[in-house]
Amino acid sequence: MVTFEVNDMTCGHCVSAITKAVAFVDPGAKVQIDLASHRVQVEPSASSADVLSDAIRVAGYTPVEVAGATAPAVKATPRKGCCCG
Numbered sequence: 001m002v003t004f005e006v007n008d009m010t011c012g013h014c015v016s017a018i019t020k021a022v023a024f025v026d027p028g029a030k031v032q033i034d035l036a037s038h039r040v041q042v043e044p045s046a047s048s049a050d051v052l053s054d055a056i057r058v059a060g061y062t063p064v065e066v067a068g069a070t071a072p073a074v075k076a077t078p079r080k081g082c083c084c085g
């Protein structure tokens with residue numbers, strides 16, 4: 001399990017962009033995103049943390065790898081009216 005903190009991930013659009021970016025480099029990866037805490041957790045199937053980090057960066061975000069973190073079990077509530085992108 002690789003965990004990133006992505007502080008410029010602000011809405012559902014960002015979540016899907018990051019999900020797609022990860023799926024592009026590693027289609028078999030499991031992605032779990034908690035928007036409220038800006039955490040992206042990936043269970044890679046055929047990639048490394050570096051590859052995933054690059055993919056998120058290329059999608060336009062700034063991932064910071066979090067070592068040994070456990071994301072809280074909080075449900076993400078997308079905010080309305082996000083003006084990102």
Ligand SMILES: [Cu+2]
Binds near residue numbers: 013085
């Ligand atoms: Cu967004």
